[in-house]
Amino acid sequence: MAERKPVLITPEQLAQQRHFAALVSVMENRPRSYHVVTYGCQMNAHDSEKLSGMLADMGMDEAPTREDADFVIFNTCCVRDNAERRALGNVTWLKEVRKKNPNLIIAVCGCMIQQPGMAERILKQYKFIDLAFGTSNLWKLPELLHRTLNSDRAVVVVEDEDTIAEDLPLRRLRTDAAYITIMYGCDNFCSYCIVPYVRGRERSRDPEAILAEARALYESGVKEIMLLGQNVNSYGKGLENGMNFPELLRQLDAIGIPRIRFMTSHPKDLSDELIAVLGEAKHILPQFHLPVQHGNDEVLRRMNRRYTREQYLDKVRKLRAAVPGIGLTTDIIVGFPGETEEQFEETLSIVEEVGYDSAFTFIYSPRTGTVAAGMEDQIPEDVATDRIKRLIAVQEAGQRKAMARFLGTEEEVLVEGLSRRSDKAVSGHGRHGVSITFPGTEADIGQIVRVRVTEMKNNTLMAERI
Numbered sequence: 001m002a003e004r005k006p007v008l009i010t011p012e013q014l015a016q017q018r019h020f021a022a023l024v025s026v027m028e029n030r031p032r033s034y035h036v037v038t039y040g041c042q043m044n045a046h047d048s049e050k051l052s053g054m055l056a057d058m059g060m061d062e063a064p065t066r067e068d069a070d071f072v073i074f075n076t077c078c079v080r081d082n083a084e085r086r087a088l089g090n091v092t093w094l095k096e097v098r099k100k101n102p103n104l105i106i107a108v109c110g111c112m113i114q115q116p117g118m119a120e121r122i123l124k125q126y127k128f129i130d131l132a133f134g135t136s137n138l139w140k141l142p143e144l145l146h147r148t149l150n151s152d153r154a155v156v157v158v159e160d161e162d163t164i165a166e167d168l169p170l171r172r173l174r175t176d177a178a179y180i181t182i183m184y185g186c187d188n189f190c191s192y193c194i195v196p197y198v199r200g201r202e203r204s205r206d207p208e209a210i211l212a213e214a215r216a217l218y219e220s221g222v223k224e225i226m227l228l229g230q231n232v233n234s235y236g237k238g239l240e241n242g243m244n245f246p247e248l249l250r251q252l253d254a255i256g257i258p259r260i261r262f263m264t265s266h267p268k269d270l271s272d273e274l275i276a277v278l279g280e281a282k283h284i285l286p287q288f289h290l291p292v293q294h295g296n297d298e299v300l301r302r303m304n305r306r307y308t309r310e311q312y313l314d315k316v317r318k319l320r321a322a323v324p325g326i327g328l329t330t331d332i333i334v335g336f337p338g339e340t341e342e343q344f345e346e347t348l349s350i351v352e353e354v355g356y357d358s359a360f361t362f363i364y365s366p367r368t369g370t371v372a373a374g375m376e377d378q379i380p381e382d383v384a385t386d387r388i389k390r391l392i393a394v395q396e397a398g399q400r401k402a403m404a405r406f407l408g409t410e411e412e413v414l415v416e417g418l419s420r421r422s423d424k425a426v427s428g429h430g431r432h433g434v435s436i437t438f439p440g441t442e443a444d445i446g447q448i449v450r451v452r453v454t455e456m457k458n459n460t461l462m463a464e465r466i
């Protein structure tokens with residue numbers, strides 16, 4: 001693999017963007033309101049917070065719905081085929097909205113645009129789109145919007161660079177919990193995954209910038225931070241100061257933010273040092289998302305995951321020894337090309353053996369440009385559908401067993417909102433990552449509340465206040 005150096009966006013470049021933002025904010029034909037539609041993972045949700053921050057800086061107000069906005073931006077995901085189709089369907093639907101609001105500006109950004117050939121397709125097939133840009137150009141939004149407002153042709157910009165931009169304006173979704181991106185991109189090239197092609201090579205943020213962001217959040221009263229990266233366990237690769245993920249966690253733990261989480265981890269990069277830090281830390285929550293993807297060694301090899309079933313199970317054992325009761329969650333793919341019934345049954349058995357608190361289960365969907373998309377023996381849809389149903393049944397039975405360990409125990413819940421079923425109850429996540437509902441009011445939102453778990457209902461634990 002050719003080495004690619006990250007491109008650090010300089011303070012001068014950011015100052016230039018602030019200049020464009022000021023220009024846009026006084027243009028006669030500028031949009032007065034915006035709405036960001038987000039697809040995909042937490043990385044995208046955090047990117048949308050940056051888009052919102054830049055748009056607010058240009059003097060726009062957030063509109064409650066896309067129909068009310070003058071500027072609608074779709075922050076897309078292409079990791080799964082259905083997310084891509086949904087995004088394009090919604091963009092097309094907005095064409096109708098423009099009939100009522102001729103000044104509506106439609107923009108599309110994110111992973112989908114970064115795919116080879118997508119920019120040309122946008123130009124040809126989706127002529128009503130005014131602006132399209134890739135993940136590496138996000139920091140340039142003020143300049144791109146300025147160009148769009150001065151042009152009667154679509155502006156499409158996709159650069160193949162691995163950028164890191166610090167100090168972008170941010171409009172965070174929550175005041176009690178915050179995302180911090182610690183690294184971008186991925187070097188793993190799992191054979192089914194498009195991420196390395198659309199998010200670029202792995203690059204880590206400067207630890208001092210991360211620590212400064214965390215300290216500022218602590219001082220503002222934030223109770224939980226979620227560290228983000230496609231593969232946080234390999235944080236630090238390429239940094240000259242020798243910082244790695246366990247050491248970064250140690251230093252973040254010392255700041256005092258009550259709850260620290262992170263996502264996503266690759267099992268092959270989960271080191272003994274990291275497990276030891278989890279065992280010692282005060283504020284890192286006892287939960288771990290460890291995507292297994294499959295239970296059979298041959299399929300794991302063809303997925304290019306670079307661990308075996310036994311190595312994965314060994315890491316699970318070590319995690320449980322270091323952090324008793326740790327909440328384990330995972331991602332699983334069924335119907336990978338060539339998957340036999342026997343191989344699939346090994347996925348069922350690893351799910352039974354581990355006993356996950358929850359699992360994201362997916363039917364394999366080929367992504368153009370990946371190695372697996374060209375593999376023979378793609379699995380027929382009816383076979384894959386049958387397998388995922390059986391997997392979900394096994395996972396749900398395991399989940400019920402795993403969750404029973406919480407009955408009668410005490411938990412601390414960061415309250416996220418009123419319960420969907422009752423306005424006399426609130427819900428949030430406990431320290432182990434499980435959703436918990438208990439009696440409460442709006443005043444509890446954003447607070448950490450101690451509860452005792454009394455009952456288990458589907459995927460939720462019911463509790464009483466202590």
Ligand code: SF4
Pocket residue numbers: 186187188189190193194195196230231266
């Ligand atoms: S680790 Fe694998 S699945 Fe995860 S983002 Fe990288 S290539 Fe994709």
